[in-house]
Amino acid sequence: MSLQNVAALADHARQVLENGANRPFAPAVELREGAELVSTLAFDGTPEPVSQPVVDRHLDQPSVRAPEAAEMLARLRAASPSLTWGDIHDGYGGEPGMEHFCRNYSYTPLAVPARWARGVAVPSPDVGLSFTIQAPGTYYPDHAHKAVEIYYVIAGKALWKRGGEPWIERYPGDIILHTAGMRHAMQTGDEPLIAMAVWITDVGSGIVVVRA
Numbered sequence: 684m685s686l687q688n689v690a691a692l693a694d695h696a697r698q699v700l701e702n703g704a705n706r707p708f709a710p711a712v713e714l715r716e717g718a719e720l721v722s723t724l725a726f727d728g729t730p731e732p733v734s735q736p737v738v739d740r741h742l743d744q745p746s747v748r749a750p751e752a753a754e755m756l757a758r759l760r761a762a763s764p765s766l767t768w769g770d771i772h773d774g775y776g777g778e779p780g781m782e783h784f785c786r787n788y789s790y791t792p793l794a795v796p797a798r799w800a801r802g803v804a805v806p807s808p809d810v811g812l813s814f815t816i817q818a819p820g821t822y823y824p825d826h827a828h829k830a831v832e833i834y835y836v837i838a839g840k841a842l843w844k845r846g847g848e849p850w851i852e853r854y855p856g857d858i859i860l861h862t863a864g865m866r867h868a869m870q871t872g873d874e875p876l877i878a879m880a881v882w883i884t885d886v887g888s889g890i891v892v893v894r895a
């Protein structure tokens with residue numbers, strides 16, 4: 684299994700962040716920072732491919748009209764046989780009311796703090812780069828973390844809430860910024876949500892569910 688597909692996926696991520704910085708009203712500073720950090724990643728790990736029921740069911744499912752997002756989906760599909768997909772029980776295990784979410788969400792990191800790195804993931808104290816799949820009909824409750832986070836919607840759609848804003852439907856190609864500590868939530872309907880998440884600060888910070 685080659686790392687070329689993984690490197691191509693990360694390079695496309697860099698490109699999407701750079702392009703995003705040129706859009707009107709985009710969070711340009713954060714996007715340029717994300718692109719710069721992702722550009723430093725060099726993949727030399729050994730693939731430990733692990734798939735998950737959520738990935739097997741949904742990675743090939745949605746179609747995408749936005750060309751840049753469609754290219755990222757194609758690159759994610761191509762890299763997936765080399766990737767270690769996991770569930771998020773480690774993060775939310777034991778938290779009440781999270782069972783349905785944990786069974787219906789999967790993610791794969793390409794860059795994470797060293798203690799979580801396995802397979803092809805690059806141990807990095809500076810940047811987090813992950814790809815996520817949230818199954819249809821799944822609620823990711825309000826949560827927050829110190830890390831500044833950029834999301835990019837690759838495929839499918841979801842209702843999305845940032846801080847005290849109303850729920851907004853998000854589509855492939857959309858960029859969403861979560862500032863440090865900002866609560867956010869996602870609710871899928873009849874389509875899965877496939878997305879990229881980039882942490883550009885505090886990559887070791889924990890995620891907490893916000894309950895009130």
Ligand SMILES: [Fe+2]
Pocket residue numbers: 828832861867
């Ligand atoms: Fe987040």
